Amino acid sequence: MAERYAKITGWGKYVPERVLTNADLEKMVDTSDEWITSRTGIKERHIRAEGENSSDMSVKSAKAALQVAGLTPGDIQLIIVACSSPDYYVPSVASQVQHKLGAECGAFTLSAGCSGWVYALVTASQFIQSGAMDNILVIGTEVISYAVDYTDRSTCVLFGDASAAVVLQPSLEPAGVLTYELGSDGSGAEFLIVPGAGCAIPNSQRVLDEGLSYLKMNGPEVFKFATRTVASSMKRVIDRAGLLPEDIQLFIPHQANARIIETAARMMRQPIDKFYMNLHKYGNTSAASVPLALVEAFEEGRCKPGDKIAVCAFGAGLTWASAVIQLGVGETSAAHTFLSMGRARYYARRTVNAVQDAAQNVMLQVAIKRYEISKWWEN
């Protein structure tokens, strides 16, 4: 069987309207535009409207991605939402997204902090490459502002809300994730943590009094971890793809801090203008950060079919995830035939299954009726 790749065929984003600028933050905490800009590169971030939840934002970016791919929600076979700020702890935000989108498929939420979307992209690619599925939505969304303490100047200047999504579909030409690395070092858990309201420290007066349901961060430790990780992890996935950093057309690192990105560029001996940055507009949007940058790079024409992109995210866990992604070029007609045959088999199988399900359902209803009649007869 020919090798299958998981090509990105659709992309979309949603960013809430409300903007929180450095000037706004100057009025809320003891900080300055000069401090935030020089230490992070961030100028403003977007914050959700009241009542706007992660599922709502995900649906908007997903619809945009489906439109680019020319698909409807009914075509989607799996939805993965990378998110650490779900609408509820239970149920999974991915099921809310599936329902609000009107899709009929499996859906699950993936939590790996800011690295979540790259983890989700790699996971989704496996389903496509194995031949198990044809159309998957991979969404990264955060309403991280809900967990930010706007009296804590060391964290509140960093984060913003956003959502971005891609559609993955099969391709017979090299496209999508070529190589990847998924990493975790749980010994660094305390460096970036929401300590309260989980089962370790359940909801209580203490959680409220000590603000334990807010995000706590040891900035310098996370900074050191990130600078150690980004360049080295990217180098490994590039090397594994049989490439050199020079062969990469665009680097898309996690948009947490411009200084971390500049350090990575220096360590890779690559010009900084090959490193995409939009953090000045959005701040750190956690799991939405890398896909939002990818979508904007597409929209701005910063990359073209055939280009190789290296992505790297890092965050709570501590986790990190890197990948080399190739943008698909036009597929050959042979590939189209092969893929449409695959799809035809899929739809035929689905029709047979639907008929079998309907027959089974009738038999089940009959069995239930017989049971009810026998109970009625006994009484």
Ligand SMILES: CC(C)(COP(=O)(O)OP(=O)(O)OC[C@H]1O[C@@H](n2cnc3c(N)ncnc32)[C@H](O)[C@@H]1OP(=O)(O)O)[C@@H](O)C(=O)NCCC(=O)NCCS
């Ligand atoms: C958060 C970060 C910008 C802080 O920059 P830094 O140079 O490490 O600064 P420090 O934390 O050492 O603090 C230096 C001083 O600035 C102060 N400070 C912190 N936040 C401030 C703010 N918003 N405005 C003004 N001063 C601030 C500190 O209180 C400290 O003051 P002190 O020296 O009087 O104690 C930086 O550590 C960072 O980006 N870390 C990585 C964070 C990250 O990427 N998190 C997300 C991972 S997904």
